[in-house]
Amino acid sequence: MLSTTPPSDRDEAARAVLRRNDRGGFTVPNGRVYPFQWNWDSAFVALGFATFDLDRAWRELETLFEGQWDDGMVPHIVFRAPADGYYPGPEAWGIQRQPLTSGISQPPVAATAARVLHGLSGRDASRIRALVPKLFASHRWWHETRDPDGTGLVTMVHPWESGRDNSPDWDEPLANVVPQVDVAHLRKDLGHVDASHRPTHDFYNRVMTLVEEAKALRWDGMAVARGLSFRVCDLGIQSILLRADRDLLKLAEELGFTEEAVALQGWIARSDTAMSRLKGGDGLYRSLDLRSGRLSEAVTCAAYLPLYARMASQEDALALKRHLAATRAAAGFSVASSDPRDRRFDATRYWRGPVWLMMNRMIADGFSAYGLTEEAGLLRRDSGDLVRQNGFWEYFDPRDGTGCGGPDFSWTAAMWLSWAGSQDDRQALTAL
Numbered sequence: 001m002l003s004t005t006p007p008s009d010r011d012e013a014a015r016a017v018l019r020r021n022d023r024g025g026f027t028v029p030n031g032r033v034y035p036f037q038w039n040w041d042s043a044f045v046a047l048g049f050a051t052f053d054l055d056r057a058w059r060e061l062e063t064l065f066e067g068q069w070d071d072g073m074v075p076h077i078v079f080r081a082p083a084d085g086y087y088p089g090p091e092a093w094g095i096q097r098q099p100l101t102s103g104i105s106q107p108p109v110a111a112t113a114a115r116v117l118h119g120l121s122g123r124d125a126s127r128i129r130a131l132v133p134k135l136f137a138s139h140r141w142w143h144e145t146r147d148p149d150g151t152g153l154v155t156m157v158h159p160w161e162s163g164r165d166n167s168p169d170w171d172e173p174l175a176n177v178v179p180q181v182d183v184a185h186l187r188k189d190l191g192h193v194d195a196s197h198r199p200t201h202d203f204y205n206r207v208m209t210l211v212e213e214a215k216a217l218r219w220d221g222m223a224v225a226r227g228l229s230f231r232v233c234d235l236g237i238q239s240i241l242l243r244a245d246r247d248l249l250k251l252a253e254e255l256g257f258t259e260e261a262v263a264l265q266g267w268i269a270r271s272d273t274a275m276s277r278l279k280g281g282d283g284l285y286r287s288l289d290l291r292s293g294r295l296s297e298a299v300t301c302a303a304y305l306p307l308y309a310r311m312a313s314q315e316d317a318l319a320l321k322r323h324l325a326a327t328r329a330a331a332g333f334s335v336a337s338s339d340p341r342d343r344r345f346d347a348t349r350y351w352r353g354p355v356w357l358m359m360n361r362m363i364a365d366g367f368s369a370y371g372l373t374e375e376a377g378l379l380r381r382d383s384g385d386l387v388r389q390n391g392f393w394e395y396f397d398p399r400d401g402t403g404c405g406g407p408d409f410s411w412t413a414a415m416w417l418s419w420a421g422s423q424d425d426r427q428a429l430t431a432l
């Protein structure tokens with residue numbers, strides 16, 4: 001049953017979520033579960049702020065890049081101000097720099113978000129000019145430090161880097177990480193969120209083992225990329241990076257960053273070719289375990305992101321259209337984060353089944369670019385209905401739309417404002 005809240009009130013409620021989660025230039029995803037600044041959350045949140053406060057939207061990206069490391073990495077968390085209630089906090093990462101940060105990254109949505117903001121900023125290019133060199137350094141970090149042999153496929157070294165933390169995509173590579181720590185008693189998330197919506201203790205023990213391995217390597221970028229016992233090419237990061245490369249190239253060309261443009265052209269060509277290695281026998285794309293050389297068995301929501309990257313063929317797009325129809329027949333709301341027909345599907349557990357609005361936004365962008373506006377529209381309407389029925393939850397059960405994880409979530413509110421609450425099914429985020 002849809003709520004009867006008038007659309008304008010819902011827009012105001014979404015703006016109120018962003019204002020409440022604003023900590024002064026940076027936004028927390030949700031004050032209780034995630035009380036710091038997260039990397040890709042900030043990029044999506046900037047799109048929401050851009051609908052009513054463009055200056056504040058720029059600020060979100062600028063504060064994120066204040067956490068950038070000297071080697072170019074943009075960390076997945078910037079611990080801007082002390083906060084209780086989260087594990088692993090700054091002490092668990094052991095990184096000595098200011099502002100305090102984690103030691104891993106997250107999908108690089110920022111250049112695409114920056115290009116959207118630039119498109120709304122009229123003739124004032126001062127803020128994008130200041131940001132382009134930082135964005136470029138972060139892309140170089142992915143293409144060089146995280147691809148030390150120049151294969152065109154970038155390495156992630158921790159499931160949290162994918163942002164799809166607990167996806168079945170990581171089951172096999174994570175099974176090869178031997179847990180060396182027991183951190184169950186340190187977890188704080190279970191105090192805020194239903195345990196059946198969150199990863200298991202075994203998962204936490206393995207992923208915190210990876211943090212200990214990186215600490216032993218003193219967080220040296222290359223050593224981490226070559227040495228951690230979890231090394232995977234995530235289809236999500238790979239696709240999001242390729243799309244962001246294309247957006248950054250457009251910005252570099254427009255603003256006269258000539259050398260950067262040449263480097264970006266090279267990285268784009270290399271990724272376009274290398275990504276064919278991620279295609280499975282059934283024609284759908286997957287993540288690749290770089291240690292074992294095996295493609296993930298699971299087909300997850302990342303399978304659609306080659307559309308967002310604009311590297312999929314028209315034939316790939318039609319295969320994904322068929323896949324969407326089949327999975328939607330098995331669960332009412334799209335896009336389930338793993339295939340509802342798969343034995344690993346879990347409707348409410350973190351990234352093993354639930355629907356996420358920012359994934360839907362990227363997937364709809366992809367379908368729309370390939371002329372599949374019906375699918376793009378379906379995802380916008382499903383996303384809008386989830387919010388109308390339940391509010392701005394972190395994620396949603398694909399069977400009945402029940403809200404899961406944390407309530408009043410920043411990126412869900414931002415996706416409502418910038419996309420799901422609109423009537424336009426053809427919106428691609430940026431023109432390529």
Ligand code: DGY
Pocket residue numbers: 076087088160165
């Ligand atoms: C968490 O703590 O669950 C986060 O997703 C890690 O980034």
